[in-house]
Amino acid sequence: MKKLSIALLIMLFVGVKVHAQRDQGPQGPGSLVFWENLSKLCGRSFEGEMINASENDQFYGKKLVMHVRTCEDGKITIPFHVGDDHSRTWVLTMEEGNVIKLKHDHRHEDGSEDRVTQYGGISSNTGMARLQFFPADKETTDLIPYAATNVWWISLDDTSFSYNLRRINNDSSINVKFDLTKEVETPPTPWGWED
Template sequence: MKKSTLLIILLFITIYTYAQRDQTNQEPGSTAFWENLSKLCGKSFEGEMLNASEKDQFYGKKLVMHVRTCEDGKITIPFHVGDDHSRTWVLTMEEGGMIKLKHDHRHEDGSEDRITQYGGTSSNSGMSKIQFFPADQETTDLIPYAATNVWWITLDETSFTYNLRRINNDTAINVKFDLTKEVETPPTPWGWED
């Protein structure tokens, strides 16, 4: 009896040791997500609204994302809606492996829109294929009704999906981009330089 108990304890110790080693050698989800997104740098992809209705502001318009720049710790992704080149998603790698998402909105003359730089920072390192961004204080101060916004991005080998949901609201925005087919790069987004 004592021998079998000792063997069971040794087995649990061995399993625990391997599990701990696996966790310490595994890179954080945010690092893998960042590396996979960086592989798309310089490429453009067309998207579509999921569950779109005629009331949606993007309905019937050509939607293109362009992974424009991938600098140290910063990725910019202009989101072109037809002839509107005012939107750029800006992702920044923060200390501790968290990712910050900001929405840079510009007018055609390059000046900042009154409502810009809203977004949030992931509350943990997330997963390699999905990152969540709850609204931050800057967003709450700028757009009080957006205090409960949660944005998330999913990324896999075939698609990139940008999502927005406001808690206690049935409305959601989901734009899915097909990563299997590159498209022509759109013009420089408003307010940015080549």
């Protein structure tokens, strides 16, 4: 099973690399189209659900809301609210070469940074307009050695946004899908951020 999972992830990576060229239409590289489409959601919030969640999952049974909070030049912040826990924010940054960096900003309720924060990865290429992959970067490997094989990916289309994590060295995965057709009330300001 583990070998099959690794093979599937490798095929996905190769597929993204091979098809990234095809995904460059008149609007430019896939990463720029993805960025533009994500920016159109700025200021809006959407409820999500865990896909294939087990009762042991930390998100199980909790209300999950993403809020595309800020869209500055080269930076998009998306707080991910889990019930009454407002500690998580996904931070996307456009890097040189039109690749996107994903970082996870974790805070305590008093606003101070969690011991484990700022982990994530940089897309290995410009990706596709609807899909971006983020293999764990060196900072993540140094901070969380067991996360060296983590791969995150975000998919985005007209009706949904999904955040995904696969740990290649085991069967653990996280998949949260948000319905973009139903906007919800904006959650509170995430911990450690200012309006």
